[in-house]
Every structure is written in C-alpha cells, then in structure tokens.
Amino acid sequence: MIDVYWLEQTEADVPLRDIWLSASEIDRLNTLRFSKRRGDWRLGRWTAKNAVASYLRLSGEPRSLAEIEIVSSGSGAPEVFLSHQPAEIAISLSHRAGVASAAIACFNIALGCDLEIIEPRSAAFLSDYFTAEEQSLVVGAGAKRDVVLSLLWSAKESALKALRAGLRMDTRCVSVYLSNLRCEVSEWQHLQVRHVSGQVFYGWWKQSRGLVRTLVADRVPAPPIALQIVREVEEVRGIPQARPATESCA
DSSP states (O other): OBOOEEEEEEGGGSOSSOTTSOHHHHHHHHTOOSHHHHHHHHHHHHHHHHHHHHHTTOOOOHHHHTTEEEEEOTTSOEEEEETTEEOSEEEEEEEETTEEEEEEEETTOOEEEEEEEOOOOOHHHHHHHSOHHHHHHHHTTGGGHHHHHHHHHHHHHHHHHHTTOGGGSOGGGEEEEOSSOOTTOOSOEEEEEEETTSOEEEEEEEEETTEEEEEEESSOBOSOEEOOEEOTTTGGGTOOEEOOOSOOOO
8 A cells, every 4th residue: 555645725825926936937927928828837847746745854935945846747647857857756736626636656656636616517428528438427416416526527637647638538438436425425435447448446535625536546546645835934925834754655
C-alpha cells in the first residue's frame, strides 16, 4: 500500500502578487487572455507548489516557491521541476468552481485526481460517455442520481489522467466500480477503475461542499493524507506558508 498526499486551496488563498512564480511561468501567465483562465491557472499552480513544498519539506516562502515549476509534459500531464531539474514526484492537478486540488505520490506511480461539481447532467450525457453498467447504476440511484453521475465522471477523469491521456481517450474505455456507495458520507470511500486492456486503478472518493473528489493510482493507495498550510508566519504579508509533511512516501 502506498501513501498519497492531498491538498486543496481556493481562490482566496492565492496571493495577489506573483513573486512565487518563476520567470517562465510568468511568461506563460501573460499568454492567457481571459481573467477566468488566468485565475484558474494561478490557483492550480499555487496549490501544486504548496503541495510539493510540503511533501518535500521545502520552504513555503514565496521566493522559494518560485524555484518549484509545474510544467506540462507532451501529453499535457503536469510534471514537477526543482531549480530547472526534474523532481522524482508523481503529481496530478484539478480545479473546479474556485477550488483546486493537488495529489502527490512517489515518482513511479501512475496517479490521477479530479474535482467535479455535483450538478444535474442530461440523459444524453449519460448515454454518450458511460458504459451500460454505469448507466444502470445511475438510473438506479434515484434521488442520488446527480451525486453518482458526478462521481462516475470524476473517477473516469482521474483514471484518464493516470493513463496520461485525458479526454482524448473514449471515456467508455474505463469502467468505474464502487464497492460500497454511501452518498451521505463525507469520508473517503473505495473505488476501482478498470481499463479495457485489463489495467486496474485503485482509488478513493468523497463528497463535501457540493464537490466530489476522486483519486486513483496503479497501486493500492492508503486513504489520502491531507497536507496542511501554515498561515501564521507569513499571514501579515498576505502569503501563506506550507507546513512540511509529517511523513513521506518511500
């Protein structure tokens, strides 16, 4: 069983100034024309950098965070660089509705995470993107339809990220299996996602505050370990500082 770490941040956590971004990241930010896209990008990078700093027990001071870069690989999957050198960390990112999450594990782990709003989705959406078994599960969910459908979609997204394919791949090539569906519980619960090739991803899901969260890995993960952000030290300057993780993945 492996350890996977999880951090969530909101738009309110992101500093106004950009001194925590590297020069290349500022160049990238300047190519984004629309304010929402810029805000989502900054939120994702802020969350990822703080997660990396906490996981590796690095300084969370803003100028130190500028030494951590989150770079998109050729597949679009995020990769971590420290002082321009690749870091041996697996990372996955997601953002939705002003919230961002980052999941971190050992470098040799295929990892994916996702956030989704729990909201109504059409019958056409269900028939176009889900397997027959998944459609039956949603239809049978009754009043919990929106939660179950959002959960299945999120788990698919997590698995496609772990496959480093994203939504370029047919979502019906991965099937979600839920061992004990308790929609009223806001704790991490088990799930599995199986690819048509036979590859299995093991993971967790939970819901709270109108969002469903999913995480999968190609090795069995323990329940996600929450990373914390210490705000007291840098609070007067308006920039939070990451707290080191209490343990790391061997």
